[in-house]
Amino acid sequence: MATASLLLAVISLLGAFDIAYFHWYRCRLADRAESRFEGWLHVARGFIYALQLALVPNVQLHGAFYAGFVALFVADIGVAMADVAVEPTSRRSQGGLPGGEYLMHIVLSVLVGAYLHAIALDSLAWRHLPAAVVYAPAGVPGWLRGLLGLMGAGAALVAMVEGLALVERRLPRPVPIHVRVRLRTTVERLWEVTQDHRLHPSWDHRFSRIFMLGEVIQTGTAMRYEKDLLGLTIRGGGRYKLHRPCQQSTFEFWSEDPRSLIRSGVGLWLYRPAADGAVEFSTSYTYEVRWGALGRWIDRAVFRPLFQRETERSFRRLAERYFPEGASGVAGARGRKPARLIDGGCLVS
Structure with missing residues (x-):
């Protein structure tokens, strides 16, 4: 032979x-x-x-x-x-x-x-x-x-x-990540805490550092972020697509680092006063991945469920650290979606 x-x-x-x-x-x-x-x-x-x-x-x-x-x-x-x-x-x-x-x-x-x-x-x-x-x-x-x-x-x-x-190409597109929490505070105070990029990594551990590329945060302001993971530093960038103080932040984000599974994405933060005097803080975001079919399977099986869980944990950490006077719990899993804004938004469930 x-x-x-x-x-x-x-x-x-x-x-x-x-x-x-x-x-x-x-x-x-x-x-x-x-x-x-x-x-x-x-x-x-x-x-x-x-x-x-x-x-x-x-x-x-x-x-x-x-x-x-x-x-x-x-x-x-x-x-x-x-x-x-x-x-x-x-x-x-x-x-x-x-x-x-x-x-x-x-x-x-x-x-x-x-x-x-x-x-x-x-x-x-x-x-x-x-x-x-x-x-x-x-x-x-x-x-x-x-x-x-x-x-x-x-x-x-x-x-x-x-x-x-x-097989993956025949599956439905992954759903966006949805999380919300109801806090005993004012919209102004919640906005102040969550929009401070220096405080952000202290409660949202998806980021290690955030750097704003402008003195004033407004529509069009750019940012850079870093995430330390297993001895590596993954870097990316972002931009505010729509910024309405005390109402809404819509932003896009991306990473050109080939080690990052996430290639690009879009997200939304909403601030809504509730009838009982509390404030509902909610997010929806989704993203595209790199590494082809392998990346899409990793995202479906591991990464997206992990992000859903970590975002819920981040919102819980925000409530416990900065608003200990009371929160009604974090919702987001199993399709419990925050309200969606049509004006300026680009997220589809």
Whole structure:
């Protein structure tokens, strides 16, 4: 299997370039609804190649097991034919396959033909042997078997990531984070405390430091923020989109730091006097993440629930530290939303 294994290594390297450059970078297939079926075909082919990369340099399937070996390559050919059939529809809005990808597919087709021929020459005799699965790496250099093993793990990982991306794109968008608290104070006092950027990190531990880039906070004022996390300092910026004293602050925020999961977002603070003399302080915010499908899954599973909890804890800390005379508790989980302002707002539940 030395020749077949070497051809498989070349095919896998070219296939990895095809996926990374054309599927992900040039055509962004995972983001296109019309390319979803093609994406699932690529997921299937990724797992098929992961099996081939594990079996071809290491294992012989004799007798009845040989049918399973043949079925693996029949499945590969079937997926490849289906891929060719759906590509005209999948790529129509992009003007068809890029010229470089078309050339890449021709080269890969020739190499796959040579690979299947080498596989047939080396394996046909197995069907006449007693049924057995035999570990037989003889003839394939150790370095090549190691390389193919790494490629197989990579192919399975890429297929899993592509599958998760396709599933994630069908899920509803994550809901914004909502939190509110009712405090025994005046609107003016609450505004004074919460709008002081020097006090802000003392009760809102989502931030370690906030720096205002202007002497007066008003619509258009910019800020910088820092968050210390696990020995790192994550930096970002923000801007007040609408600032109405004692009523509302609408702001946008972002981070150009590649270590930050959050790419950009928008948030809203509302201050509403209540009939019983208390004040309701509420926030709603949401954001977009980086790191592609992996980032979106991390956000859904870990980050957004953590932010919901930490925002609730921050509001509780605000009440206990600065308004100990009484609060009616923090609400926000399970869809208990603060009131939404249409004027100047941009948050949608």
